[in-house]
Amino acid sequence: MLQSNPPFLQHYGALLRHPTEFPALECDEPKNGVGMEECQLPLIDLNDLNCENKRERVACCRAIRRASSEWGFFQVVNHGISPELIQRMRREQVKLFQTPFESKTTCGLLNNSYRWGTPTATSPKQFSWSEAFHIPLSQISEGTCYGEYNSLREVTKEFAAAMSKLARLLAGVLAENLGNQKSVFEDICDESTCFLRLNRYPTCPISPEIFGLVPHTDSDFLTILCQDQVGGLQLMKDSQWVAAKPNKDALVVNIGDLFQAWSNNLYKSVEHRVMANRTTERYSIAYFLCPSYDSLIASCTEPSIYRKFTFGEYRSQVQEDVKTTGYKVGLPRFLL
Template sequence: MAMRTASDSPLLDQYRTLLRGEIQVNRCNDHLCEVIGECELPLIDLSGLRSCHGDDKKACVAAITRASSELGFFQVMNHGISGEFLGDMRREQVKVFQTPIDRNASCGFLNDSYRWGSPTATSVKNFSWSEAFHIPLTKISDETCYGDQFGTLREVLEKLAAEMSKLAQLLAGVLAKNLGSKGLLLEEICNENTCFLRLNRYPKCPISPEIFGLVPHTDSDFLTILCQDQVGGLQLMKDSKWVAVKPNQDALIVNIGDLFQAWSNNEYKSVEHRVMTNGRVERYSIAYLLCPSYDSFIGCCIEPSIYRKFTFGEYRRQVQEDVRQTGHKVGLPKFLL
């Protein structure tokens, strides 16, 4: 099956429509968008958490909490998910995105979770050149979400969801325990009924390397685990400057989300990040999002709190309203006391 191109996607049409309403091309070309260099995220060997030696375990825990507090991003190795399996998952993912757009966007495929571009974008500066399936874990085993063409996709997604869930709970447990006993309530509000898998594709962009594959944002969850390829494109804000993340296909990236920043009273950092497009090659990634139920209250474990209590559902509604009104996410500042 031939690989889809930009001309097969509605991305180019949406971009041109947005561009017609602009005075000039609003690309990422000012001092706030300039990339100052490349960074290699802290690489943490999770075998330390399983070590019989107390010092090894303490060192691993310290590395996780330090990276979460200082950078908000880190990468992990010896995480328990084999490279061979992740390769199988990548091949299934590519096969899904090779199918026609109308197939992905209809027929209930993967819970009708297909999305592309930025439906709410009012300008090219808040437009994302990407497509994705944002799949609730509760739907991954639903046979009605798959067709005959994707008989093995359900099997690999089920295994990936189980493995990612295990890893996310392990890491969240470490971070919650570091906050004190109240933090242990986290495992009660985040489970397979509330979390998501997101399959991402960033097509080759024929317009400019300054077009966002994913607009600058912070994640609205507790934490995200990302499996990416070697193409690169992920960038994060560090010391008020954008830095490119050096890709490491043999490691998984972990980043703190807004809810953990609020839960920890800003001890852990939810850092703004983005993805830039590539004109020569497409990019793939898979993200696991550790989310609570919509009625779960997010309260600080450390007093005095700088945030008011709120539910995850309230937070999501506020984010959506801000995007609708302003074109971008505001996030936690709206919930400061």
């Protein structure tokens, strides 16, 4: 039977044997957080946004603002995406990742977006034990992207549309909390730059200290994560790594770098990571709300902490830093 897993062990072993001149990404020890207590992320009921009681709607908006400022993460329930749709999407996702590795790398599935590990890794600390399809929304309707996976196309289109609607709702609330018009995201965020990422974290036989996804912040406005119940997501809170307890009824939302800059550091784009699991594989789907590449990102209040920059400029700087240093620098590059 053909192997569906990428050659993680070979790549990881090569990094152990051949250190390079690039600096390693420094991480806190112990990396895996063994014995780490799981925390419940702030939980927000989005039904309150449609409540006739104005006081309850205001309270919900304030809860989103507070969680975005204090945690950079929160969970939402009654988010409008049905459990049935999530289950259908998960079934198709599992089927897709069970494809033999050679097929995933050569057949051009989903706009040839398949990725595994960390191609830029120069040390084990920079290596991610995971694989993913990184799909631009502009390509989701293209039938040629799906090959023989016809059933994947329809559910992906439906799921992406639902996540996009939810992302714009939340972005609108966050913008209103800053005194901005919520319609601004309709003008600058479109399918050309927003994307869906299907993730799989295979079991890792080496050690529970291996990263499924290395510590990072997201280079977008906000991310919505639909995950299974395996766990492994951790975030930085009060200078300590904490494990986020999965909630089967909730989606996880986190603030990205662009909202931190836009809000002049009121909202926090928090470093987070995923730890590998020795016995159980993990699946998740992330939706990333991004602006067009020529959109100008500017702080909503003065004095501004960051200089103005376009999303395209930001992406280019991140890619250059990863290429030359092995890790993302991010917003500190744009401080005034």
